[in-house]
Amino acid sequence: MLHATTLVDSLKRELKARGITYADLAARIGMSEASVKRMFSQKNFTLQRLDEILKATEIDFRDIALIAHDESRLISELSFAQEKEIIGDTKLFLIAVSVLNHLTVDQIVQTYQVTDAEVVKYLIRLDKIGFIELMPNNRVKLLVSRTFRWIPNGPIQNHFREQAYSDYLESKFDGDHEVMRLVNVMLSKRSIAALLDRLKQVAREFSQQHQEDAKLPYDDRYSISFMLAARPWMPKGFKELLRPRQATPKLVRPK
Known part of the structure; x- marks a missing residue:
């Protein structure tokens, strides 16, 4: 059974394969680039909007449906x-x-x-x-x-x-193609949920880039590992200083 999100993912891959950027698509369907990005990020399409996109890009619905069907299996x-x-x-x-x-x-x-x-x-x-x-x-x-x-x-x-x-x-994560960030903040539950959604989206995009770069010659590709983590956390020394009435630590640690 096909899901709408699977179809949207297939459409995104087909657009990228044809070299059609979000800016290009926005100009073709009369929307702002930001709105197009948000639409694809949220995967929230009306049938009318999907039809407009397919017509503007000359993509056949059957093609993305077949891709999505194969992926679903x-x-x-x-x-x-x-x-x-x-x-x-x-x-x-x-x-x-x-x-x-x-x-x-x-x-x-x-x-x-x-x-x-x-x-x-x-x-x-x-x-x-x-x-x-x-x-x-x-x-x-x-x-x-x-x-x-x-x-x-x-x-x-x-x-x-x-x-x-x-x-x-x-590693000190200070070499070429290395990065590490440790950020401790206090957010609402809603903002935490939004943050986690964005991190998951980054992971999906990382995986998608891997698939696309697989077409490149072997010597043009390099091994890289990508780790995302986020959880309510504070350093042990901080936790030991909490007053008894303080419950779960409220710091979020993405890295």
């Missing part, structure tokens, strides 16, 4: 057992992440200390798990959606939390 999350199997074997996890990054068998072998036979063996396992479909000539078809994520607090996230946090955060 893909999985956005593995089962606990599937994740546990993948994280239980370092090379299997390596191959899974590599195919998520659209690396070919040759590129995996050139990059890591694995043989062609090993890569194919692990691709067969990923095929049985349902993560990919192994095609002729060892080509790979991903069976996960653009919004795919590891299970929150699942085997892979827990593995990262236990073993990779210290390694990932062992």
Whole structure:
């Protein structure tokens, strides 16, 4: 079953593929660029507005519907057992992440200390798990959606939390292509909800950019990890100084 949000996502990808910016679209349909951005961000379209956009951009509704239909059949999350199997074997996890990054068998072998036979063996396992479909000539078809994520607090996230946090955060984040921000503020519940929505949107856009850049040559793409976190939090020393009547800490910590 197709959902309106899936159709909007498909329309956004088609616009980007055709090089049509929000500013271009705004000029074609007589709206401000800010209004167009808000419309796509909120995914709040009337049928009349959708029809105007399709006519102005010469996009066929059937095309975006087919894209959305294909996307809806893909999985956005593995089962606990599937994740546990993948994280239980370092090379299997390596191959899974590599195919998520659209690396070919040759590129995996050139990059890591694995043989062609090993890569194919692990691709067969990923095929049985349902993560990919192994095609002729060892080509790979991903069976996960653009919004795919590891299970929150699942085997892979827990593995990262236990073993990779210290390694990932062992940096001053002052090098090229690095950034870290720690902001402590006090917001209303409504503003906190809006903040979390924006952070999730950034994560979706990050994933979408990954899909689009997959078309670039392998040597033009670089590994980068992106972590978002936000929760009610204050430093332990502050918490210890709270008066007894103060309940849950009211500071929000995005990073």
